[in-house]
Amino acid sequence: MRSFRVLFAIGVALIILYIVSEYNRPRPLDWRPTFSFNDKIPYGAYVLYNELHHIFPGSQITGTNDDFYDLFHNKPDTGSNYIIVTNFIRFTKYDFKELSNYISAGNSVFVAAENFGMLGDTLNFAAEAPPVTSTNRLNFTNTNLKRANGYKFGNGLAVGYFARFDTTKVTVLAKNEDGKSTLIKYRFGKGSLCLCADPKLFTN
Numbered sequence: 001m002r003s004f005r006v007l008f009a010i011g012v013a014l015i016i017l018y019i020v021s022e023y024n025r026p027r028p029l030d031w032r033p034t035f036s037f038n039d040k041i042p043y044g045a046y047v048l049y050n051e052l053h054h055i056f057p058g059s060q061i062t063g064t065n066d067d068f069y070d071l072f073h074n075k076p077d078t079g080s081n082y083i084i085v086t087n088f089i090r091f092t093k094y095d096f097k098e099l100s101n102y103i104s105a106g107n108s109v110f111v112a113a114e115n116f117g118m119l120g121d122t123l124n125f126a127a128e129a130p131p132v133t134s135t136n137r138l139n140f141t142n143t144n145l146k147r148a149n150g151y152k153f154g155n156g157l158a159v160g161y162f163a164r165f166d167t168t169k170v171t172v173l174a175k176n177e178d179g180k181s182t183l184i185k186y187r188f189g190k191g192s193l194c195l196c197a198d199p200k201l202f203t204n
Contacts, residue, residue, distance in 0.1 A: 037063040072098035088115040104189025112196035125165035127197040137177040160197030
């Protein structure tokens with residue numbers, strides 16, 4: 001009987017030890033590209049969202065997951081700006097109409113994505129993401145922001161670029177080390193639409 005109690009106690013102790021070790025074991029990193037402003041994982045956008053207060057001091061920063069139509073509908077000349085970071089952007093013709101009206105009133109919208117969906121068809125541009133390399137460099141076309149050796153990125157970042165766009169309607173803001181455009185700007189009325197081909201640049 002005593003031997004049974006000893007074995008039982010050892011069994012309970014082993015179970016408790018296993019539970020404690022599992023609880024304290026480091027959790028594997030979540031590498032999903034969520035781009036969410038709530039996510040602290042590598043490809044979330046928590047750091048960017050919280051740094052916006054320092055980048056734009058005195059501004060009211062609000063995170064939202066509203067669809068694009070609701071986001072821009074009936075918001076003329078609000079003096080506001082939107083930053084959209086995502087893997088795939090789902091635009092309809094109604095979304096684009098509201099977006100155009102919003103920007104034309106004097107506002108700005110920045111979109112970083114790998115796949116721009118219908119927006120690319122509407123504005124006649126195409127983005128590509130070639131195979132990942134170890135390091136890449138980007139540089140601005142503005143001489144005040146340009147660096148002699150560019151801005152270096154590792155971990156497979158800064159690989160996306162715009163393979164095709166209407167040069168008569170686009171201002172190129174940045175290029176990669178191969179001379180391919182990575183950041184472009186369209187003018188709509190009083191405002192502008194800026195597009196970046198690599199959303200992972202803005203993740204944690």
